[in-house]
Amino acid sequence: EVVLTQSPATLSLSPGERATLSCRASQSVSTYLAWYQQKPGQAPRLLIYDASNGAAGIPARFSGSGSGTDFTLTISSLEPEDFAVYYCQHGSSWPRTFGGGTKVEIK
């Protein structure tokens, strides 16, 4: 089973700042990695798939990079609605697994 480790657990930033979230896999997942955003009381929403492709309707300030075992989600300039929990998830083998999440909170 692929274990995904996200860091940091919590990121405290102000609106307008740049956010950089990390996801590390215990073995290579090629580029089969996705990022999701989840707000309280809501279902997750797909942001990025295949490591760097933006899902439909996702603002350009969200970008993903990486391959193999190290991945990054970058939010170029935080908007108030971006404060949420972010999860990475791999699609390279069964079982699918998620990282533990990074909470982006308002500083």
Added chain:
Amino acid sequence: QVQLVESGGGVVQPGRSLRLSCAASGFTFSISGMHWVRQAPGKGLEWVTFISHDGNNEYYPDSVRGRFSISRDNSKNTVYLQMDSLNAEDTAVYYCAKDAGKKFFDYWGQGTLVTVSS
């Protein structure tokens, strides 16, 4: 637009069974794989199961294999999750999600809460 609506959640005693349903609309259900993902209160996301578009392939993690079973009825645009031998660790919000390329989840329902308690 894509809609996924889960139902069937509730309070169930340990050791008992429950069946969840997910009604889909807004896309061609019969050619789409489907997943269930759960989230325990205050915790992260855990993938539960996948079924292929034709029902011929299913996958489960060790945590639910042998206790949970996924099925689908393409004539009703509905996917099901049969959960047997439930225990407290199965308490969670259960989401159904549409498969994207057999790798990711591109649309999610609003979830249904399952509470296993005596």
